[in-house]
Amino acid sequence: MGCTPIFTRPLNYTSCDLLANAGAAQHNAALRSVLGTVEIYCPPPSISSDFWMNLLEHEFNMVSEPRGTLDPNNRTFLLLDVHIPFAAFLLDNDNNDGNVKRFASTLRPCCESFRPDGYCGEEDENGTRQYTLCDDPGRYFYWDDVHLTQAA
Numbered sequence: 001m002g003c004t005p006i007f008t009r010p011l012n013y014t015s016c017d018l019l020a021n022a023g024a025a026q027h028n029a030a031l032r033s034v035l036g037t038v039e040i041y042c043p044p045p046s047i048s049s050d051f052w053m054n055l056l057e058h059e060f061n062m063v064s065e066p067r068g069t070l071d072p073n074n075r076t077f078l079l080l081d082v083h084i085p086f087a088a089f090l091l092d093n094d095n096n097d098g099n100v101k102r103f104a105s106t107l108r109p110c111c112e113s114f115r116p117d118g119y120c121g122e123e124d125e126n127g128t129r130q131y132t133l134c135d136d137p138g139r140y141f142y143w144d145d146v147h148l149t150q151a152a
Helices: 005-011 018-041 049-059 083-091
Strands: 105-109 111-113 131-133 140-142
Touching: 005 105, 018 083, 083 105, 105 111
Parallel strands: 105 140
Antiparallel strands: 111 131
């Protein structure tokens, strides 16, 4: 999160925003904890919505005991944490493909607005571009402030 250009631009694209990365890590840890609890209660697809109503009634102490069956082995949710591998890759200055550095930049976008609050593709009232484009998008990890290139 803190390595996306929207956060690296104020740092002149020289490093990631450590506070944003810490926030992403904290969010993912909390989500992992919540999903670990929720997964115990998630019914397989064959269980009807009555099960959920019964479970909610029990969880909010509306009834004394649940009337459904819990499936502790069920894994309805999958947490895909891309923050850790992305951050590790983006912070690795040796993103080499053989002897050639794969990306010219991992923190700077290929399409960059002239203004911090602008956007890629923006034009002024005369139709003049308000952004720059790199020569080779395949050499950039990010297309714009938040979106990856196809090469990424």
